[in-house]
Amino acid sequence: MEWTGAIGISLPGLVTRVEGERGDGARGTMARTDIERAVKQATGCETSISSGAEACGAAELAYGAGVELSGGEAKGLVMFCMIGGRFSTSLYDGGKVVKNFAGEKLSDGDGDVSGISTLPDIGGANDTDEAWTAFGERVREYLSELERKYKPDVIILGGKAGQNADKIMDKLTALNTKVVPGTLGFVAGVKGAALLAKQQIGLRETLAQVREAVGVQTGVSPQFVSDEQLKSVFDTFDTSKNGVLELNELVDATLALNVVEERSVD
Incomplete structure (x- = not known):
């Protein structure tokens, strides 16, 4: 059977977010649009590339740990932290991914918290209570820094740390943010x-x-839209030219964008 639908791919590490941004070997980032273009050319299918943290966090929020959260928590600012061989983090607002950033080292003068990814070798010589205590303290220090900077409503732990949450959760009680595996x-x-x-x-x-x-044809992404383009878009729908979108004009705009089905306006 030949697949003709969309293709979603998650990759370990970081992928760029801005169209046209190049990969950065020093940071380990890959150019998202370049990969999407190559896959689409090879398969003929629309393609979306995400980082592993983005994909895992989105799934946990929609189908996993997020299901047990209250409505307000799930729709608030949720941070997903995947801790294993490395530390990757993604952020969600209203259930939508909004940011992904490198988390292997985070320091702003208050102390270096690198080494956070030093995970005990499960079943190995350092799979001891002492090793997990030390690892839990490093996780707490890192999450404390993220908590201070971003003030999330909930933190979801993924990766090996999430799978072994019972060994470190008692080290995270000092955090002000709710943490769930x-x-x-x-x-x-x-x-x-x-x-x-x-x-x-x-x-x-x-x-x-x-x-x-x-x-x-181009330039509708908010970060690239100029004041002139915004005014042009507004003027297109402000047919009365009074500087305000009346209800009927707003309805016409949504119909033009196929956002809602046509209906009468009282």
């Missing part, structure tokens, strides 16, 4: 890659509709 294990990467592909490809299709509606 992930529940999906390594299958989270597969589920999350598919979920993010659906979200990201759907977003691209919506942006294409916006471009078509306003007659702009």
Whole structure:
């Protein structure tokens, strides 16, 4: 059977977020759009690339640990921390991924917290209570720094740390943020890659509709839109030219973008 649907791929490490941004060998980042373009050319399928932390966090939030959170917690600022051979972190707001950053070393003058990824060798010589205590303290120090900087509502632990949360959770009680272990294990990467592909490809299709509606081929991403382009978009829908989008104009705009089905306005 030939697959013709979308393809979602999660990769270990970091992938770039901005279109046109190149990979950085020093930081270990890969160019997201270059990989997506290559896969699409090879398969003919729309493709979405995400980092492992992005994919695993999205899956945990939608299908795993996030299911047990309250509605307010799940829709708040949720941080996913995948700790294994390295430390990767992703951030979600309202259930949507908003940021991914390197977390192997984080220091701003308050102390170097590198070495956080020193995980006891499970079943090995250093699989001892002392080793797990030391590891738990390093995790606490790192999460404390993230907590101070980003003030998340919830932190979800993934990777080997999440799978062995019973050995370190008692070291994390000093944190002000609720910490919960992930529940999906390594299958989270597969589920999350598919979920993010659906979200990201759907977003691209919506942006294409916006471009078509306003007659702009490129440059609708917020970080690239100029004041002149924003004014042009607004003026397109402000047919009364009074500087305000009236209800009927807003409805016309949503219809033009295929956001809602056509309906009458009282």
